[in-house]
Every structure is written in structure tokens, then in C-alpha cells.
Amino acid sequence: MQKEAAPLQNDLLLRALRGEPVERPPVWMMRQAGRYLPDFRALRADYSFWQRCQTPELATEITVMPVDQVGVDAAIIFSDILVVPLAMGFEISLEPSEGPRVHNPVQGLADVQALRNEGVLDELGYVFRALEMTRTALAGRVPLIGFAGAPWTLLCYCVEGHGSKDFAKAKAFCFQHPQAAHALLEAFTRHTIAYLNAQIEAGAQVVQVFDSWAGLLGPQDFATFALPYLEAIVQGVKGAPVILFARGASYALPRLAQTGAAALALNWTDDPAQAREAAGKGITLQGNLDPAILLADPAYIHTRTLQMLEAFGAQRYIANLGHGILPNVPPDNARMFVETVKNWKP
């Protein structure tokens, strides 16, 4: 933790995560740092994605943008879930039209054993530096969220080799080579725990774990290839609350609520009342407006956001989208979402 950090002026997010009373729910948006903001798109013309991630000054500038321009209650560091596999020795490029591509995907146990095991954090100094710089730039206005990808989701990319609708190759690898799969998942878990703790040391006040492809696994396979590693990460992270986002794995909410996570993020397909019943009253929920709603007009966004707020209620709740904000959302629409939450009188 930074010793000289400015006192936090807006602690709504931290209070919601601790289950303390709030006047209204905090609001932020997944993928809020970038994509839909014109200033971000301008930066994109001059720097590649990895350059933006790996240049702390740029990452800081992007991270703070939505706080200044949209008025969210938290900043989330601009980075990517694939920085951990990158640091472990995977060769990853981000193709503009098709997404990430891993050029040396894992094909067996030998590939897992050949990955970098020592010094992985040393490769990630640019993230820690960006967190420090962002804390300074924020000067206590809102808390700063760090994040990492969950082991199962990282495996999807690092076995399949690229994005996929079903990641069938990655799943078949797990079924066919369980020893190699678990070795890879364990390596991701070990480095992710160290990485998140180092993020907290560098200034992250909350961390979120993204298991974006959890919902591609059936309940039995989720219990085998995803849940144990999420549990290990939550147990291993110290010093900041953890938000778990096992996207689409609605069947797992009761189990996820027992991991020790401070909050569970919900996909937009989760009904608020059913999710609360499944997760119990002792945990904060985050979500879950369908990101496509932000493509409609502001009046419609206002109505649907109010419906969401009424359904979740004000306490133990963080207003957010059900998945990342879409790149073609007009900034005024994002502002309408945020303003509706901020002006809501529970």
C-alpha cells in the first residue's frame, strides 16, 4: 500500500463491498477505461494496444478518463487479462479484427513445464507502475480497481490459440489431458495470486477476477476446471476485497458466494431476485445491465437503469453492466447510465 496516499473522498465502492450502509449504490462500468471514449480512440491511432498497456503514463491517462469524463465512482486500471500469460512466455498479438492470438499455444504437459516460472512479476512492473501513477493522479477522488483473468479463461486462449465461440479445442484438451490442464491452471493460479497481491501493494484498493468464459463450462466441468482455482485466488489475495466475475455460470452462485469473495459480478442474463436468492444475503452483488441497452436512446437507458436499481435495491449492491461496455456506445449514453444511478433516491 502506498504510504503517502491521499485520503479517499468517495468510498461508496469500499463501503458497498464491506456491506456497510450507503446513501446510493456506487457505479462503474466494465471496460470503462477506453474503447467508447473519443480521447481513447485518438490515443489508439498513435500507440498499439500493448504500448498503451505497457506505458504507465498512457495507462494512467486512460484509466482516469472515465472518472473525469463520465463521473464513475471507481477507476479500473487499463490493462488486459493476457498480461500474465504474456509474462509467462506466451507470444500474444492482438489482431484488430479478430482479437487475441497466441502463437505458441499449449499442446501438452511439456509446454506447460517450459513456461517461465520465476521472475514473472518482474515482467509486469509496468502494471504496478501504472497503478502507482494512477493513485497519484486520482488523488483520492475514487478508489482504484486492479484485475486479473481467471485461470480457466486464460487457459481458453492459451490452448485454443485465439478467441472462439465455444473454445471446444480448449475444453477437449482439458478432457483429454487433465494432468497438463491442471498443471497449467495451477501455474496461472500461482502467478495470479502473486500478481494481484503485488497490484494491491502498488495501490489497487479492490481487485476483480474475470472468468469471462466460465459460462462455457457445464456445472460439472466448472467444478473441476474453474471453481477450485477461483477459490484458491480468493484465499490467496490479501489486503483488498475481491470481486469475482464468473460470467454466465449462474448455477455456481451459491458456491461462489462461499469462496470468501466480497462481491459477485453478474451477467445480464441473471435475474436480480434469483441471483440474490442463490447468493444469499451476506455478499455484495454487482451488475448487470445488458450492454446493448447503452446503444438505445438516453430515455430508454434511464428507464432500464431505474428498473435494474429497483430490482437490486441500494444496499450490498454495485451498479454496473452485465459485461464490458461496447466500443460503439456514445459517451452521452454511458453518462446517462451513470447519472441515473447517481441521482437515484432509493
Add this chain to the structure above:
Amino acid sequence: MQKEAAPLQNDLLLRALRGEPVERPPVWMMRQAGRYLPDFRALRADYSFWQRCQTPELATEITVMPVDQVGVDAAIIFSDILVVPLAMGFEISLEPSEGPRVHNPVQGLADVQALRNEGVLDELGYVFRALEMTRTALAGRVPLIGFAGAPWTLLCYCVEGHGSKDFAKAKAFCFQHPQAAHALLEAFTRHTIAYLNAQIEAGAQVVQVFDSWAGLLGPQDFATFALPYLEAIVQGVKGAPVILFARGASYALPRLAQTGAAALALNWTDDPAQAREAAGKGITLQGNLDPAILLADPAYIHTRTLQMLEAFGAQRYIANLGHGILPNVPPDNARMFVETVKNWKP
């Protein structure tokens, strides 16, 4: 119905759909007609996708292949959900690498009103002819399943213009232009009811409705843009049992069970026991092995198939995959799935 049809020798599927006792569950696979069979791939070299759909002799040959070669308990007519929009005036090509592309997507109410309204069934004679020929070719060995796409899923393609991970444009269209969206959904519903009834007239003994993108809608939007049209279709179809596949809309199982459908097909993310509890005891369930499991070795397929069978039980159940069979599945692996069901002693 064909007057001279041969008596049915294997009526397991029909009995399971009526809730009558069976010695073992029937088994078939979504997308079983083609893709993974070498004989189908050979045909693909000589004929385009639409040629294969629109030439009754070819469609018949492909439909019967898995009965002969894999031993399934039902045939499903080789066709595509997009034949209805095609008959309504949408210009649709199937691109080998990217899937369907609609060249004149709907942009507003005027586009919906300009669609063909009369004579749509006349454009689909090739499907009815293929059903008649297939009934003759099957000679009563197994029942024949007809199918159609659900209105919401057809809207996805006909508004978005192509496949998509999230169909955000299609959803935004529904939010922004509800009148046009409902007019389009109603038109699809009307033609789909007539189409399915004509399929039954031509020889289909069961029909399945595929709402492949149901799970992209949250519960509220599913209730608005998908469910009423599924209900209307089930009510409007006469003379054969209806299987509803609202893929991924697990939250809707209790409502779907009340539509009058004979069976609900389940995605592989549905837990069998939870799905049974949600749907109640008065309806047949179909599914739900993860199609990626068929990429593993036969011993693994055997184990997972047995686990599935034990979880669902023998009665009021149709063994199937949780989504379409993948094109790269070795035929022996498909056979192992089918044989495991057929040799199971409940």
C-alpha cells in the same frame, strides 16, 4: 400426413415425448445430418449449402446418413433455420468461414412491411418434398423430425446482418424500434406456424423449434421478444409434438414448461436435476452432453454419457447433445455416444 406411410418400427422418441414408459431413452444428435460424416463432406465438394438444402434428393440422402451410419433413433431433416427468411425475401448467403450473411437486413418498419407475406410456403416446396422422400427412404425405421428457427433467433440474423457474439445491434434495434421488431417477430411467427404445419403434413412426425440465441437475452427481454412468439408457435402447431430449444435461457424453464411443448431441449450448462426441478415432472427433457466431449477419446465419451444418463434417468428423457455436433468430431466418437445410450441398462 402421408397416407401410405410404413408402420414405425422404432417409436422410442414418440413414446418419450408422450411420457409413456420406455426401455431406454431414445438418442439423436442436433446437427447430426452432416458436418462430421465423411460422406457428407464429399457431397459438400460438389454442391453448395443451398443446393444441398434445396435439392430434395440430396437433402434426403444427407438426412438418412446418420440413421444408417451412426444408428440414431430419429432422423432430422437436413435444412436450415434461414429458409423461412429466405422465402420471405431476405437475401442470404452462407459464407464458408463466417456463416450466414443477410444482404438486406431490416432497418425499420418499412423494411418489415416490404417483406413477402403471401406465397411464402410456395417457396419452401423443396423442404416438403424432401420430407416426403425421406419418409419413403426411412420406410418406418425411425421417426422423422422437422424443424424451424424461432422468431427471436431469425430476427438476430435478419437485423444484425450476420453472425455475432452478442447480437448487440439486433438487440438495440428491438429496444429502439419495438414496433418494427414486434412486426417482424409476428411475421416470422405466422410463417413459422404455417411452415411447421406443412412439414407435419409432408411427413414430419416431431418438430423442434431452435431459439439458438435465446440465451443472449436477459429474463425481461426474453419475456418481451422471445417467449410470446414461442408460445404462439407451440399453440399453432397441430398434429405432432413440439420440442422447444431456447438455448441458454435456463431462467425460463418454468415458463417454457407451461407452453404446451412436449419437450424442452437443454443446453449443456443446465444441471439435469436443477432443470428437472425447474421444468417440473410433466414434460420430457432433451439433452445435454457438451459437444466438446465428443472431441475426447471414446472411453471418456462413454464415461460422461453414462453420467448424463444416470443424472436424467430413463423416463421422460431424450438423450442428445447440449448443442449441435461439432464438424470435426470423428464418426467413431459420435457412435460411442449413441451406442452408450443404446446399451445402457437403466
